[in-house]
Amino acid sequence: MFADRLRRVQERVQAALDEALATDPDLPVIQAMRYALRGGKRLRALLVLEGARLHDIPEDEAMPAAAAVEALHAYSLVHDDLPCMDDDDLRRGQPTVHVKWDEATAVLAGDALQTLAFELCCDPVLGARRIDLVAALAQAAGARGMVLGQALDIAAESADQPLDMDQITRLQAAKTGALIEFSAIAGAILAGADDRPLRDYARAIGLAFQIADDLLDVQGDPAKAGKKLGKDAAAGKATFVSLLGVDGARQRAEELVEHAIAALAPYGQRADNLREAARFVISRET
């Protein structure tokens, strides 16, 4: 069962993250890091571990990479929630870091979570190719990945007209797609294997993930989502839903999931968990 697999990943990744911060001093910034690392779907970690399994890498030997993507993801959320960014008070049903502590602690905790992600990728258990993993993570995180996406998002807010389909696709491919892609190909990188099928898979589910997010924003249950919804419409922001309509967006997401599943053909049945993950991406309620 996919749900059982995901729950098991959640437990194991949480244990790895707890251990990474276990010896650190008891300062507010460390508490804030631990707080920001709790919860979450751990979809990215699952992609890392399943991508590794396809390349015969045991779970223990991929775990630091799975923990690293979750640390990098947590950093991006803490900074995106800041008052000067999206100004969000609620995340995963709890007050955001700058609300629970203060802005200085949130900036610093985010900074340290990014550093932690790179530190985790240096764990010798990941093997001789971990330097390639660091390089790929830096690509996904930097000014051609997540930072580019966030910068395009900020620029869009002060633009005269809403983004078109190409512009939104480019923005989201950078903002959320780059880290999802990194997660899916991490195992192939560590194994020195061809990463093209997993890259193809990841690009499709990354986009489907964002379309599902846009659908949640207009149709979701805030109690289940654990965050404020309807924000994009209120801000007059262009989204996949505003451009394609609810039905068009759902259909596009389903097509992308089918494309992603087809891309996994070279791996046969061993990729069934990744197939389930693709379906999960558009069925989730959080």
Add this chain to the structure above:
Amino acid sequence: MFADRLRRVQERVQAALDEALATDPDLPVIQAMRYALRGGKRLRALLVLEGARLHDIPEDEAMPAAAAVEALHAYSLVHDDLPCMDDDDLRRGQPTVHVKWDEATAVLAGDALQTLAFELCCDPVLGARRIDLVAALAQAAGARGMVLGQALDIAAESADQPLDMDQITRLQAAKTGALIEFSAIAGAILAGADDRPLRDYARAIGLAFQIADDLLDVQGDPAKAGKKLGKDAAAGKATFVSLLGVDGARQRAEELVEHAIAALAPYGQRADNLREAARFVISRET
């Protein structure tokens, strides 16, 4: 001449940093990164290149590491200057990033500069041990290094009484010392050599550097320093000068420089530039 050597390092490191950002899109966040990377003494880059030279690593094969420490340093300055941190308007004689652009751009540019530092450390020209360099940089930057120092600094501001000598030494060893130490030992790491003499050297000049900063804060010329001075005294903050007095602080800094120079004995005359760098640390006016 040391001044000539430092000037040449400044030019070469600037060229390496310009090249690293040359192909990126022309967004405000990229402009802000370039802006934050201009100027500076490049003392950390010099330490990297001189430490590499002692281990027979040609300058070209250490340059990405030199650029990386300057990128990491620039990130820390951009975030430290934020309104929620030290709230500084002026840096190196120019408006700080959040003043020239806005807070969102400053948070994002700092984030991307940290990522860039790790990306630069992945440059294959650095050789097979560059993964050790990434690990050491993460240590220097993270919750046991720069982030710890900044967190202790924030905690000190709301503490009931000023820090004592041990506490300030610990804070500064983390906040400014960790990256100076990384810079000095980077060459030894890349060469797989004993890094203890350079570590000893770097710890002494790191502390001397901070004492010189505290002396500049009470005695410096703001026009030359390019930033606001007298801030610590105005905030009632404990510093090496408030604890040791001006003469005591200067004497302590000079002792540390002598200790640093003595630590270089194993390298003979080849370390003369590092000896000059130690003297420069307490004679500088910016």
